[in-house]
Amino acid sequence: MAAARVIAKPITSTLLSNSPLRGKTQSLSFCLKNSSLLVQKRRRFTCSAIYNPQFQIKEEGQPQTLDYRVFFLDNSGRKISPWHDVPLQVGDGVFNFVVEIPKESSAKMEVATDEPFTPIKQDTKKGKLRYYPYNINWNYGLLPQTWEDPSLANPEVEGAFGDNDPVDVVEIGESRAKIGQILKVKPLAALAMIDEGELDWKIVAISMDDPKASLVNDISGVEKHFPGTLTAIRDWFRDYKIPDGKPANKFGLGNEPANKDYALKVITETNESWAKLVKRSIHAGELSLV
Template sequence: MMIRATLPLLAAGLMAASTAHAQNVFDYPQTDDAPATFHVVNEIPAGSFTKYEIDAEHGQLIVDRYVTMPVRYPANYGSITSSAGGDGDPLDALVLTRDPIYPGAVIKVKAIGVLRMLDDGETDDKIIAVPADDVDPTFAEIDEMDDLPAMEVERLNAFFRVYKDLPDGGDIELDGFGDASKARDILSSAFEAYQSAE
C-alpha cells in the first residue's frame, strides 16, 4: 500500500526534474567584492594542448581543437562568469595555480594584470589571475605581474605568440601587459555590460 502511494509522487518528481533546466555556468554569480576577487570557470587545464571550450548555448564542454604547434597552455584558461566583453562573450582569463584545474570547475581568483592582444584585428585581452588569498595563500604576495618570476611572464607571452601559427591560425598581435588596476577596470566594465544585457 505504501509503495502504491509513493509511486505517483516519485513519477511527479521525475517529470519535474526532466523539465528543469540547468543553469549556464557562464551565468554563475560573481563574488560580493568583484572585481577585487572574481569567479572564473575553467575550460583548459594548465599543461594541456587540447583546447576545450564550454558551448555558450548548451553549457556542454566540447573539444574544440588541438593546438597544432608543439606548445602547451602555460596556465589554466577559462572564462570569467557573469561578464561580457566587447564582443558580448565572457572575458578570457589565464589562472596560474600550483595544480591544473579540471575543466568546468569554478575558482575564485584575483587579477594581477592583463595581456593586451589582438586576434585577427579584434581586441582579445586575457586577464591574468592567481587564486584568491583564501583559496591558496601561496599566492597571497602576488598582486602584480612584476611579482611573478620573469620566466613565467615570458612563457605566457611566448605561448600566445605561436600557438595559432599552423595551419591558417589567424593573425595574433601582442601589445604587452597591463597592470592589476587596468585589469580591474576591464573587469568592472565587463560586469556592468553583462548586467545591462540581462
C-alpha cells in the first residue's frame, strides 16, 4: 500500500458574516455524538452543531484500487466521519455539502456507510470497481447528518421506502470540486428518484462561491440562469443504468422537480431520521455510527 497522503483544508462551515446567528451561539443546539454534551433547543433542524475545526483529508491506498480510502481528520489528527461529524447547517439557509464525485468524472465514489469513520471509497460490484457509463456533469455528493430511513414509507412518493443512505446533492455550479471537499451550498430543488423501489432524493443545489449563486434561489432561477439543467439532471439519473441492461429509474412527484421549500422539507425530515439513528432510537443494522 502506498504511503498515506495528508491534505490540509479549512472546513467550510463558518457562519456567514450577515447571519442572524453570528455572535449568538447560546441559541444554537449541539449534537456531538461522541460527547456527553447534548443540548437541544427548538429549531427547524433537530441536530446541528457548532463544530468548526480545521480538517485534513488523508488518502490511503492508490486511487482506482479496491483499498483506496479518503479519511477525514480533525485538527488534532483524530479521524472523524464526513457523514456524522460534519455539521449539516451553516446558517441562513446554507448547508454543508461533502463532495464524493467531482463533475466530469465517472468513478462511482461514495461514503462507506458500513465502515468505521465512513471514509469515501469507490463503490464495487462483484469485487470490481464501479464506474458510470459516462461522466456525471455536476459535482455530486451528500448532505451530512441526513439519512433516508429504509423503514419509513413516503406517502407522497408512491409509498417508497428510503434507500438507507445520506441524502444526495447535485451541485450545478461552474467549478469542478475535489473528492472530500466541503462546499457551502443552498438548495434550489428536489427530485424524487425511485431506484428499484427505493426513494433516493436528489437535492439540486449551488455553491455559495459560484458567480451565479446570488441570482439563483429556486426553480425559476435555475431555469433562467441554467436553462435545461433540471431536465438534464433528471434524464441523466433516469438513464445511467440502461447501458448496463437495467431499466430506467423512475421519479415521483409527477416526474417534476419540487421547489426549494419542498427540498428544505426533505432535508428537515431526513435530518430528523439521522438524529434518531445516531441516538440509536432506530436499529442501525450494518451502518457505522462512528
